[in-house]
Amino acid sequence: MNENKLKTICVVGLGYIGLPTAVVLASRGTTVIGVDVNKDVVAKINRGEIHIVEPDLDAVTARVVQNGLLRAATAPVAADAFVIAVPTPFHENKADLTYVHAAAASVAPVLKKGDLVVLESTSPPGTTESMVTQLAALRPDLRFPKVGEDGCDVHVAYCPERVLPGRVLVELVENDRVIGGITPECSARAEELYQIFCTSSLLKTGVRTAEMCKLTENSFRDVGIAFANELSIICEKLGINVWEVIRLANHHPRVNILQPGPGVGGHCIAVDPWFIVQAAPEESRLIRTAREVNDGKPHYVLEKIKAAVAGVRSTGATPKVALLGLAFKPDVDDFRESPSLHIAEAVAAWNNCDVLVSEPHARELPGALAGHKHVRLMQNVRDVVRDAHVVVMLVNHRIYKEIPRADLDNKAIVDTRGVWS
Ligand code: SAJ
Numbered sequence: 001m002n003e004n005k006l007k008t009i010c011v012v013g014l015g016y017i018g019l020p021t022a023v024v025l026a027s028r029g030t031t032v033i034g035v036d037v038n039k040d041v042v043a044k045i046n047r048g049e050i051h052i053v054e055p056d057l058d059a060v061t062a063r064v065v066q067n068g069l070l071r072a073a074t075a076p077v078a079a080d081a082f083v084i085a086v087p088t089p090f091h092e093n094k095a096d097l098t099y100v101h102a103a104a105a106s107v108a109p110v111l112k113k114g115d116l117v118v119l120e121s122t123s124p125p126g127t128t129e130s131m132v133t134q135l136a137a138l139r140p141d142l143r144f145p146k147v148g149e150d151g152c153d154v155h156v157a158y159c160p161e162r163v164l165p166g167r168v169l170v171e172l173v174e175n176d177r178v179i180g181g182i183t184p185e186c187s188a189r190a191e192e193l194y195q196i197f198c199t200s201s202l203l204k205t206g207v208r209t210a211e212m213c214k215l216t217e218n219s220f221r222d223v224g225i226a227f228a229n230e231l232s233i234i235c236e237k238l239g240i241n242v243w244e245v246i247r248l249a250n251h252h253p254r255v256n257i258l259q260p261g262p263g264v265g266g267h268c269i270a271v272d273p274w275f276i277v278q279a280a281p282e283e284s285r286l287i288r289t290a291r292e293v294n295d296g297k298p299h300y301v302l303e304k305i306k307a308a309v310a311g312v313r314s315t316g317a318t319p320k321v322a323l324l325g326l327a328f329k330p331d332v333d334d335f336r337e338s339p340s341l342h343i344a345e346a347v348a349a350w351n352n353c354d355v356l357v358s359e360p361h362a363r364e365l366p367g368a369l370a371g372h373k374h375v376r377l378m379q380n381v382r383d384v385v386r387d388a389h390v391v392v393m394l395v396n397h398r399i400y401k402e403i404p405r406a407d408l409d410n411k412a413i414v415d416t417r418g419v420w421s
Contacts, residue, residue: 004196006116007031010079012103014041014072016052017120017161018085020168023057024197026064033079034072035106045072053333054168075106081116081193082107085161088121090271094278095124104131108138113153116189120161122215122268124275125208128158132182145182147207157181157190158207160214165266166332176201180210218272219287224258225269226290229297232260243418262394262416263297263339265328270294270337298339301416302346305392308412309353312389319353322388324381325395326359326366333361340394341367348375358384360399382407393419 007030011022014036022034036042041051048062064070076082084107086099100121107117117135119128129147135154136144145152158180163171177194179202181187187204194202205213228246235242246257264270273291277284305321312319328338335341345368348355355375357365364370365377378384381399385391385407393400396417408420415421 004030004192006080006193006196008033008079009081009083009193010035010076010107010110011083011085012076012107013084013086013099013121014038014045015085015087016054016165016168017163018083019045019050019052019061020054020057020163020172021083021085021120021161022070023061023064024169024172026069027060028196030069030196032064032070033077034070035074035076036072037074037102039074042072042074045070055166056169060169076110078110078112079115081118082111083118083120083193085120087267088123088127090274093274095127095275097123097127097130100127100131101134104134105138108135111135111139111142111154113142115153116155116157116186116193118156118190118193119158122160122218122272122275123158123211124215124279125211126279127211128156128180128182128207132156145186147182150183150185152183152186155181155183155186155189157186158210159190159194160210162214162217165334173197174200176203178203178205178210178213180205180207180213182207212276215272215276218269219276219290221258222264222269222273222294223286223290225261225264226293228258228260229263230293231257233300241421243421259418260416261297261339262301262343264294265336265338265340266334267336298343298346301339301343301392301394301414304414305343305347305390306350308390308414309350311412313352317389319390320356320388321347321353321390321392322356322358322384323347323392323394324358324384324400325393325397326357326369327361327395327397330396331398335362335366341369343392343394344369348372353390356384356388359395360397385411390414393417 009030010033011018012035014034022032026032044051048065050058050061084103086103089096132144143153162175179187179190191202232242249255273287277288309319323344326341328334348369357377358381369375390412392414396419
């Protein structure tokens with residue numbers, strides 16, 4: 001049972017973060033109202049079903065909806081705390097805060113003295129304070145917190161999510177959380193919320209530090225991957241096996257190089273560093289360059305495929321190209337910002353070869369791959385490879401370990417993940 005003072009919590013935005021957060025809070029005995037503007041999502045959740053793919057989330061959702069602790073609605077209702085977990089997309093080199101401001105506007109009418117509002121969406125530094133300014137304008141009858149001042153009617157904090165898709169229910173509970181209140185009193189209030197379900201450390205800090213912390217974590221990873229990707233291009237030029245170099249270098253006790261790949265995908269690491277660049281363009285030279293290196297990697301891979309296709313064509317045959325994997329990383333069914341999908345779409349658009357696609361997590365061809373006569377999605381992995389002249393390893397899904405090395409004999413191989421290198 002929830003012995004906490006926060007008995008009723010409204011979670012605004014029922015996506016990849018908001019829904020699991022709402023479900024986990026409800027599973028601890030809190031009454032949760034999940035809010036989403038999408039009526040279909042709301043109806044589905046109220047039937048005890050889910051609209052995203054995440055291990056075990058379906059069973060826990062069904063249980064908390066059935067026992068009445070979670071219900072979904074299209075608008076916020078009065079509650080003790082409000083968690084905002086809506087998307088912050090990146091448009092024209094700027095963070096688009098439309099959804100954050102719309103969520104804050106929807107919460108404003110039901111706020112009362114003593115409430116807590118926590119923003120979880122990945123945001124450029126200063127966003128939470130701008131949300132407070134907005135709330136204060138909408139509710140002049142309530143006193144909102146100010147950095148460096150004591151006292152307020154409604155506490156406000158920023159607390160970024162840091163969960164890895166595929167492990168969300170575990171990481172929500174076990175990952176340490178950074179909590180940045182507008183004031184220390186706000187941080188303490190927000191800490192009470194995360195105490196409901198977190199078994200990990202709750203680290204309190206200032207609001208802008210918390211916002212920057214999330215961006216820093218993903219930029220750190222992006223810079224690390226860019227280093228690996230640049231290294232792969234350098235080693236190729238010098239005729240050196242990059243995978244062996246990394247494996248050996250990582251034996252050094254203070255070296256831990258990440259893995260090269262076809263580029264960086266997903267909706268976080270490929271986006272969040274731009275929020276830092278936006279905030280300090282002149283100063284963010286390394287972070288910007290890392291983004292450019294990672295964004296450039298698919299073009300490099302495409303040049304290699306192009307050369308392999310030209311090689312087959314010079315023998316008079318119609319080239320058949322096998323593309324293994326379309327997801328943004330191994331063993332997930334998520335194609336958002338996937339460099340592998342972009343590479344596949346570009347190869348399909350050349351219109352000069354047969355394209356055999358393997359993606360164990362797709363029942364039909366996603367994106368712009370659909371509708372081409374010369375592009376086929378094939379279920380059996382060995383068949384895809386058998387029929388091809390050129391085999392391109394794009395995503396090292398577990399299932400590809402089943403491909404015997406002998407199946408690749410006499411084929412041109414473009415291995416972006418080092419599976420066969
Ligand atoms: N990748 C490589 N080489 C590597 C590691 C990853 O090329 O060595 C590529 C992947 O193939 C993928 C991309 O990078 O295309 C991102 O994958 P990821 O597993 O590094 O990260 P995400 O996007 O699934 O999740 C990240 C996580 N952040 C960090 O690890 C710092 C997660 O903890 C965050 O919660 C999430 O972003 C988020 O929501 O911000």
